[in-house]
Amino acid sequence: MSVSNLITIDGPSGSGKGTVCHILAKKLKWHLLDSGALYRILAFAALKKQLPLNDSAALASLALTLDVSFVSNGSGVDTLLSGENIGDKLRTEVVGQAASEVASIEQVRAALLARQQAFLQAPGLIADGRDMGTVVFPDASVKIFLDASAEERAKRRFNQLQDKGFNVSIAQILSEIKERDYRDRNRAVAPLRPADDAFVIDSTSLTIDEVVEQILNLTALKLKIATE
Numbered sequence: 001m002s003v004s005n006l007i008t009i010d011g012p013s014g015s016g017k018g019t020v021c022h023i024l025a026k027k028l029k030w031h032l033l034d035s036g037a038l039y040r041i042l043a044f045a046a047l048k049k050q051l052p053l054n055d056s057a058a059l060a061s062l063a064l065t066l067d068v069s070f071v072s073n074g075s076g077v078d079t080l081l082s083g084e085n086i087g088d089k090l091r092t093e094v095v096g097q098a099a100s101e102v103a104s105i106e107q108v109r110a111a112l113l114a115r116q117q118a119f120l121q122a123p124g125l126i127a128d129g130r131d132m133g134t135v136v137f138p139d140a141s142v143k144i145f146l147d148a149s150a151e152e153r154a155k156r157r158f159n160q161l162q163d164k165g166f167n168v169s170i171a172q173i174l175s176e177i178k179e180r181d182y183r184d185r186n187r188a189v190a191p192l193r194p195a196d197d198a199f200v201i202d203s204t205s206l207t208i209d210e211v212v213e214q215i216l217n218l219t220a221l222k223l224k225i226a227t228e
């Protein structure tokens with residue numbers, strides 16, 4: 001299928017990628033790839049098996065054999081690992097930091113590449129991650145790099161966790177966000193960075209609706225140019 005029906009959205013943790021990608025996928029009726037979920041599932045499975053998070057060969061082999069499926073449940077999507085619904089176990093800070101660690105291993109990224117590329121199916125795909133526009137889908141016609149200051153992202157995460165009833169410290173969240181940013185941006189393989197042809201949106205003082213509108217406007221403009 002044509003890669004013109006493909007929007008990649010990369011950016012650091014808490015910049016709003018997941019939220020914006022869900023809205024876009026719903027509006028456009030396109031498929032959604034949450035690539036971070038794949039790294040989180042691998043990290044979760046590795047922690048469960050008590051694999052060292054620096055054992056490249058064992059992690060890559062696990063990545064190739066993971067039995068993962070995403071199943072629509074009417075209101076959302078269930079994440080199944082070997083048939084077990086693990087969706088609510090993936091969004092913890094422990095799993096997030098472990099995902100960031102295993103994601104720095106080249107063999108792991110190679111093992112997950114084809115699995116991610118298989119999501120590109122008609123009528124189109126919204127791909128959410130760190131290297132969607134640079135490595136996984138370098139030919140995408142619309143590439144977004146969604147950013148926001150670390151302080152704003154920590155505030156968003158703080159509000160999100162408080163709403164879920166967690167007693168958290170904003171200073172602790174900010175320090176974890178900075179640690180994950182540093183690892184994701186400075187790893188040797190597929191570091192988090194905007195693709196050369198990405199459109200950078202700083203959402204620090206934008207609402208979610210404003211970000212979605214900017215992306216839809218850009219997509220309409222780009223797809224029109226591509227078909228003229």
Ligand SMILES: Nc1ncnc2c1ncn2[C@@H]1O[C@H](COP(=O)(O)OP(=O)(O)OP(=O)(O)O)[C@@H](O)[C@H]1O
Binds near residue numbers: 011013014020160203
């Ligand atoms: N522009 C915005 N203004 C205010 N809040 C926002 C904005 N964008 C996202 N949020 C809120 O910030 C929180 C984090 O957003 P989200 O989970 O989409 O980020 P993310 O980039 O996908 O993070 P991660 O990579 O860690 O999964 C959510 O509670 C979301 O509602």
Ligand SMILES: Nc1ccn([C@H]2C[C@H](O)[C@@H](COP(=O)(O)O)O2)c(=O)n1
Binds near residue numbers: 037040
């Ligand atoms: N394309 C991707 C997606 C995710 N990762 C890593 C880096 C993140 O810290 C971790 C969890 O991602 P999240 O669910 O918070 O988006 O997974 C990556 O390296 N490449």
